[in-house]
Amino acid sequence: MAGEDASRYLFLIVLLFLSAALSAGAEPLTLKHAVELALAHSPLAGETSADEQKAFASMQEARNQYIPQVAVGSGLGDSWGYPLSLEGSAPSLVNITAQSAVLNPALREFARAARSEYKASGETSKDRRNQIIQDTATTYLELIKWEQLLDGLRQQHADALKMEQAAEQRIQEGVDGAQMRTQAKLATARAYLRITQAQGAVDVLRGELSQLTGLPAAGIEPAPDSVPALPETAPQEDLSTKAVDSSPLVVAANEHAIAEGFRARGEHRAMWPSLDFATQYAVLATFNNWTQFFPAKAFERNNATVGVVIRFPFLNFAQKAHAQAADAEALHAKKEVEVAKGQVSQETLKLQRAVQQLTAAQEVSELEYEIAKSDVDAVEIKMNAGTANVHDAANARMEMTEKYSALQDSNFQLTRAKIGLLRATGELEAWAESK
Numbered sequence: 286m287a288g289e290d291a292s293r294y295l296f297l298i299v300l301l302f303l304s305a306a307l308s309a310g311a312e313p314l315t316l317k318h319a320v321e322l323a324l325a326h327s328p329l330a331g332e333t334s335a336d337e338q339k340a341f342a343s344m345q346e347a348r349n350q351y352i353p354q355v356a357v358g359s360g361l362g363d364s365w366g367y368p369l370s371l372e373g374s375a376p377s378l379v380n381i382t383a384q385s386a387v388l389n390p391a392l393r394e395f396a397r398a399a400r401s402e403y404k405a406s407g408e409t410s411k412d413r414r415n416q417i418i419q420d421t422a423t424t425y426l427e428l429i430k431w432e433q434l435l436d437g438l439r440q441q442h443a444d445a446l447k448m449e450q451a452a453e454q455r456i457q458e459g460v461d462g463a464q465m466r467t468q469a470k471l472a473t474a475r476a477y478l479r480i481t482q483a484q485g486a487v488d489v490l491r492g493e494l495s496q497l498t499g500l501p502a503a504g505i506e507p508a509p510d511s512v513p514a515l516p517e518t519a520p521q522e523d524l525s526t527k528a529v530d531s532s533p534l535v536v537a538a539n540e541h542a543i544a545e546g547f548r549a550r551g552e553h554r555a556m557w558p559s560l561d562f563a564t565q566y567a568v569l570a571t572f573n574n575w576t577q578f579f580p581a582k583a584f585e586r587n588n589a590t591v592g593v594v595i596r597f598p599f600l601n602f603a604q605k606a607h608a609q610a611a612d613a614e615a616l617h618a619k620k621e622v623e624v625a626k627g628q629v630s631q632e633t634l635k636l637q638r639a640v641q642q643l644t645a646a647q648e649v650s651e652l653e654y655e656i657a658k659s660d661v662d663a664v665e666i667k668m669n670a671g672t673a674n675v676h677d678a679a680n681a682r683m684e685m686t687e688k689y690s691a692l693q694d695s696n697f698q699l700t701r702a703k704i705g706l707l708r709a710t711g712e713l714e715a716w717a718e719s720k
Contacts, residue, residue, distance in 0.1 A: 314508065316421075316511045317720060319421055320417075322498035323418070323420075326498060327417050327497045332413075336406055344402070346399070347398075350392050350396075355381065356381070357379070359378060361378065377569050378568045382563075382566075383564045387561055389560070389561070390554035390559070391551045391554040392559075394550045398544040398548040401540050401544035402540070405544065409534075418714055419705065423704060426512065429509050430696070433509075434483055438483055439480060445679065448678060449469040524709070525633045528632075528709040528711075532625070532629045534629060535629055542621065542622050548614070549611035551611075553608045555598070555601075558597045559596045563590075563593070566588070633706070647695045647696060650688070650692040657684050661678075661685050663681075704716075
């Protein structure tokens with residue numbers, strides 16, 4: 286049993302030494318630099334850029350319908366009997382066709398819809414950008430919390446080892462019973478357990494920050510001094526209106542509703558007359574039997590056609606039903622704007638109230654920690670006077686460590702809520718880059 290304890294403590298010392306060595310060799314990573322790296326390297330940033338490029342290409346596709354589409358090909362072939370066409374064209378050595386929209390009311394509305402969708406994708410990109418900043422900042426701050434807590438847990442473990450030695454001495458002197466040895470070892474084992482839990486959390490958070498920033502996990506060392514101070518919010522201040530006005534999700538939903546309106550109008554105007562430009566030039570083959578059925582004077586090797594195509598779909602019930610479905614989609618999109626506004630307003634109110642509650646909880650945790658520290662000092666005085674034993678001291682220190690951990694957790698919860706509120710009001714990026 287003693288050999289197992291010695292091996293465990295030796296492993297812990299080696300682990301702490303390696304952790305300290307890695308931390309000493311790592312260059313501190315500021316919060317601002319971490320956010321910059323995350324915006325450039327995180328997978329979500331890549332997805333956002335791809336979605337925005339897709340929306341831009343869709344807008345270009347709709348707008349380029351007015352640019353002539355030119356195709357060059359050939360339709361070589363022989364014929365037997367009366368010459369027939371190949372895919373609607375006479376057999377030719379070279380065939381050039383061009384076509385473009387000239388007057389198309391439906392296409393004009395679809396192009397406007399694509400432009401609005403591109404604007405909506407830009408607003409969605411802003412929201413995803415804020416999400417990246419929020420994830421990076423909260424991960425960064427949580428890593429700082431666990432590293433600071435880890436320092437306190439290491440000190441607690443060292444104190445537990447000293448208490449274990451003191452308990453062994455008191456047992457040998459006959460002051461305490463053998464049970465005190467087990468209680469002292471239990472306190473040491475609990476301290477070791479908390480250290481392994483904290484070290485595991487640090488490793489996981491460094492891994493998450495590595496995925497966000499693209500840096501190796503072992504080289505990430507946060508700098509607590511680089512975190513800007515969070516602004517204070519007046520409890521009576523209503524931030525819901527400000528959040529709705531600045532929310533990229535609301536703006537994106539509104540642009541999507543506008544796009545659906547244009548798209549519905551385009552579906553209705555698909556039943557309007559349209560005018561297209563079309564031209565074709567062909568060099569016909571001479572080795573088939575065209576001249577057997579057409580007079581030589583009427584046969585020309587080079588042929589060209591230039592004109593316009595007018596379409597008037599005066600009877601199309603399927604398109605009419607499609608337009609009615611598009612009207613329903615446009616109405617649905619308008620209602621989604623109202624839903625988005627309500628969700629943003631409600632979420633902002635919840636965050637504001639959460640900040641108030643967590644501020645009060647932080648004050649309670651701080652007072653409880655101060656009381657626990659006073660209890661530790663009081664127990665030490667009693668131990669010197671002989672009215673308290675090692676078990677009492679271990680319990681007091683354990684209580685102080687738990688209260689300190691609760692205080693650190695309360696501070697982080699409050700900070701995370703404030704960061705969420707900054708994102709809701711559109712001030713998150715400015716805060717992250719302010720220091």
